[in-house]
Amino acid sequence: MDSKQAVFMYEQMLLIRRYEDQMAQIYTEGKSPLFSIAAGPVPGEMHLAAGQEPVAVGIGIHLRNDDAVTAPHRPHHIAIAKGVDLNRMTAEIFGRVDGLSHGKGGHMHLFDPQVHFSCSGIVGAGFPPALGAALAMKRQGSDRVAVAFAGEGAANQGTFHESLNLASLWKLPVVFIIEDNHYAISVPKSESTAVSRNSERAAAYNIPGVYIRDNDVVAIYEAGKEAIDRARRGDGPSLIEIETTRLYGHFQGDAEAYLAQGEKDEWRHHDPIPRFRDLLLANGWLDSATDQDIQTRVNARVDEAVGFARKSPEPMPEDALTDVFAETGKEAI
Amino acid sequence: MDSKQAVFMYEQMLLIRRYEDQMAQIYTEGKSPLFSIAAGPVPGEMHLAAGQEPVAVGIGIHLRNDDAVTAPHRPHHIAIAKGVDLNRMTAEIFGRVDGLSHGKGGHMHLFDPQVHFSCSGIVGAGFPPALGAALAMKRQGSDRVAVAFAGEGAANQGTFHESLNLASLWKLPVVFIIEDNHYAISVPKSESTAVSRNSERAAAYNIPGVYIRDNDVVAIYEAGKEAIDRARRGDGPSLIEIETTRLYGHFQGDAEAYLAQGEKDEWRHHDPIPRFRDLLLANGWLDSATDQDIQTRVNARVDEAVGFARKSPEPMPEDALTDVFAETGKEAI
């Protein structure tokens, strides 16, 4: 990692954090005094990824526009690190016509084919399509790669097993990233997973498996580079599990009564962003003026995206009937 | 293994072999001159397990009537070793009213609740219900155990992964047996499975995994004993993969064009039954007079079952409408 990369990653982490914090705020609009998931400019479930920036950024830095990524129900950080159009993504989350899907998809269904990004609200569902993208890339003779992100809870879904086996068998250029944020909604990893680290499961598929502790963006960068280079070279898939933290609740509105006393404070004190900032400062890769510039730029970027979304009109009711099928759409009814 | 057990196992292996050979014969009845799967007294698919007797017998010997077993689409050997009523099982395969399911189930759907046996035609589907049986046993405070049998092809189905994880997590009294007969229909294990031995996958669930080479009934007995004792003691699940051979085709009618030249001859020459007989003779646990008696007994037993089946009437068409729901069945239409 050189200083340019490091600063870029830092800026991306800030962008993600700012985005999620803003989203948390906006999400409350129109929902008070009583919290109602259906009210306000951004309704529906909202799964924020503040705290998980190192995962998205440490992997995303190695990816090109033409590489493919599948993300789970908690997708913003990964989308941003993949370079998804932030304005259109935000408009989508607002359910507006200028959204990536013109308001049909929403927060769990962001698709940006320009950068080969997609996500799904079904746990574990992103593994197979990532395989498929990798299969296409391999058949097309390119050196593109696919990366599937999923939570540690998703690693107990059947698709994980089937996909890792198939990826290894066919030596596909795909990397599996498990974000171990300790919980699947309220269920701790220890109550869902018979091994403490999913990386141990890599051996069951004859592929490399790495566990990265401590939400460490530098280690993620390194492991990500190795795995992605390997895939690009045609040497097949890898599995990386990354310990990270979920600084908001599972979804906005989650009271998190299932957390132990103080558990969350620990995570907050161990916030990966100030830790990375300190490292950059210590290395002399960042000074506080630049840091200030970055903060300003990042805030402006998020404001722009939110402004874009707010300005965009709502879709017309009759638009609900199009896009079931490609081409004419007239078969929709 | 003492001599009594050994001779019992030998007799069971012979019974299974005789049964499968007879079934292979009967299955052709009414199907010539042109092979038609739908014709004759035994229609539908027919998956025979000749060659796989050591698996069923080496595990089954450790099971009690009140232990539960789930078997796959190739179930006869396992059913016989579990003590399923042979007459009613055969009548079921003939589709007759005295069949276990009065003709509703057939060869892939044998259910004998008396000995807690069931099977399914869906690959990999037997893992979850075995878990459930084990969960019930554990909750009921008994020392009963459940055993799920499946082919090596089934180990790449998502249910394998989900079930092994859950079994380990909840320390359930269940044993997973994978019959590695080298093929899933025409697809060799090397083209379906990213590791050479599924037993290596046990580590992914933090449970013991054993591979048994060479269709060796003595080794199966030993490994089965250890795993089943362990489960009975409350120490949790195990995974055993067993190398075995499929002496008939995948199903009757399979031309097996996908096999290499001579591949099958090798399996035939390595038939586990004469090998076990030789061992028993060498140990002095069997003499040829006893062997003769056993053969006679076994043949008579199969003849009785087939006779029972043939004598049993076909079900009445209107019986098709009952048994959708328990109790009255009147909701069936």
Add this chain to the structure above:
Amino acid sequence: MATETSRKLTMARAISEAIDLEMAADSRVFVMGEDVGPYGGIFGSTTGLFTKYGPNRVIDTPISESAFIGAAAGAAAEGLRPIVELMFVDFFGVAMDQIYNHLAKNHYMSGGSVSHPLVLMTAMGAGYNDAAQHSQTLYGLFAHVPGLKVVVPSNAYDAKGLMIQSIRDPNPVMYFFHKGLLGLGWMPSDDRAVVTVPEESYTIPLGRANIVRDGTDVTIVTIGAMVHRAVEAAEIAAVKGISVEVVDLRTLVPLDTGTILSSLKKTHRLVIVDEDYLSFGMSGEIAAIAAEQALEYLEAPVRRVAVPNVPIPYSRPLEQAVIPSTPRILDAVTYVTEF
């Protein structure tokens, strides 16, 4: 006595109370699913049960629906009485083989010798912008494959009585609760679902529809949350002098064909209101029954109000456009009346 009979409950409370009563009465009953433990079920179906019965009877699971639903079936066959939660019915596809090839068919395939007394409860329904993978009803699909009873309560009273009946049924029962009827507080909920619920245990037989409003001019056949939309439409229609009978089916399997037919023989006009996709589902089945068994009584074409064969969109105006609404129902009622 007045206070006793007037205790009103939300549907979520009615469900958890029903489960509680059966767990207290029958030690074979237990609950399993994602976040059913300390969390109390994402939609509150198991609130309070973990505290009362502990982790051995209220069991959190990994996100392994095939394994734990299949395990529930296996446990039921061995004498337990599992209640298993599939968090959203939209997720059925990860476990459908265990559900429909095994849970639903084993009793038949075993010639009646194996039973799976089990409740598979699951959340359904739209109205809060959760988009295409979290907003469906899909009960028609489960009613299509033989072997599952299909229960869809529209209010707290029915929810409790039908849940207790479902737990006691010797068959697998799919029990659907509409998220927008539960009274969760954090989600819009229909006040009409909050009704008086007796404290004691009671059952409602499966297969008996409820005429929630008598009428003479038009029959609306519906289920779940749409019952309340239909009643609203009926109330408005009444002002215009149209008398609408609203039939709440309550269960799709068994289906109370008798009640549908006798209502039709009275009103001669049929509107079906269904939150499921329009084609090849519940609305078609009800219309078919009319066309087969009440054709000579029909004085107007049948009208169906359902989701127009599109996935549920996210954005509010789009979602509202596809979910059957009171005005759309009223249009259909007017159409069949004026025909």
Add this chain to the structure above:
Amino acid sequence: MATETSRKLTMARAISEAIDLEMAADSRVFVMGEDVGPYGGIFGSTTGLFTKYGPNRVIDTPISESAFIGAAAGAAAEGLRPIVELMFVDFFGVAMDQIYNHLAKNHYMSGGSVSHPLVLMTAMGAGYNDAAQHSQTLYGLFAHVPGLKVVVPSNAYDAKGLMIQSIRDPNPVMYFFHKGLLGLGWMPSDDRAVVTVPEESYTIPLGRANIVRDGTDVTIVTIGAMVHRAVEAAEIAAVKGISVEVVDLRTLVPLDTGTILSSLKKTHRLVIVDEDYLSFGMSGEIAAIAAEQALEYLEAPVRRVAVPNVPIPYSRPLEQAVIPSTPRILDAVTYVTEF
């Protein structure tokens, strides 16, 4: 020329020939599934393709349907044109989430920006005693969820033209072939499915029903193998002086409502023949269309001949009792005629 136009093919050969032509014409097309390679597909849908195109374009898979069907969807989104085989449609439950929550919905959820041009071909149908997990049709279930085209050919000519069209369609297409129409040799097969098939490439548009027999007294609407049972019943009815029109829908999505309605406006009587389960499926949908859009033309109650809501039993007399038969169809025809 006489020989050219009279080349008859089995449906299995017609399917593999269609795939062959498209593979030759378009290098993006490839086939994936269990035993599609050297074995040539359990039901012969890929016979000869492995030899011709090799293991890179005719790919055997592990028994991991979620992974390989989901992978096919992912590959389609990245520009390939996969044909993926689900060996029996009865197995859909192990992969349904990839099929209906993703393959079927992604185009909509992405607002049209993601496409999955993909054919999911699968075997269906009963008649050879393979029991409840290997004998279903289930097309109604896939027609119910929006986003999948549903193709069900009844003969070799249609099979080829519809397959080529399906491969070229920009959407996911579920292509069902009935095992009892394939001409496999080792399974009973309807000779009526073996018809003249041109050697060259041709397409049949999806959404266009075929009137396989003209008639004036009764319309039978049907699909797949039941087309031939319906024609048999029509032939017998003709002897009795009843003129039966047989409509082969060929595709359920899109559904050719126009052809159904114009036939009904001519005959005024409707029988629906469906090898799927009776309730909440195709037969209900067709009846509903009649009750909605042709009620005034109906001179007799609609009759449905389908599987009577039981799993498919194993034993021959039981199976034969539940699969719609020519006599049962004839009874329905007689009923609606004499009404």
